[in-house]
Amino acid sequence: MSELLQALAETLEQRKSAAPESSYVASLYAKGLNKILEKVGEEATEVILAAKDAETSGAKDAVTQEMADLWFHCMICLAHLNLSPDDVLKVLAERQGLSGLVEKASRTPSN
């Protein structure tokens, strides 16, 4: 895992014992999974809007800003469920080199 993701994952773990008034992450944990998922959905929508806009206007900064918000809130979701970015990276590593088309064909009944 990148050092940055590792450091952020560690901070997110530490925030489990922080006071909600002192930390944005702790305040989301305190509000619970539904609020965390609401933020994930909100940020995903913002990524979509920024990407659509970037395609026509060329303004790509908003895409990376919104994607950072999305990744951040996905990491809070993982931490809340006691999962780590490494667990996701392991899944991607297992899929590495396996074409999505080949994988899809292996589970689609042929007719």
Ligand SMILES: N=c1c2ncn([C@@H]3O[C@H](COP(=O)(O)OP(=O)(O)OP(=O)(O)O)[C@@H](O)[C@H]3O)c2ncn1[C@@H]1O[C@H](COP(=O)(O)O)[C@@H](O)[C@H]1O
């Ligand atoms: N990477 C981030 C990060 N990215 C985005 N955000 C916050 O995520 C929130 C995103 O919410 P929105 O954009 O929807 O704005 P908002 O209107 O303020 O949010 P709502 O009131 O609607 O919930 C903002 O408050 C951002 O400041 C982040 N807050 C924290 N971090 C990292 O998390 C660490 C721990 O943060 P604290 O728990 O606050 O100490 C920090 O040191 C950073 O490394």
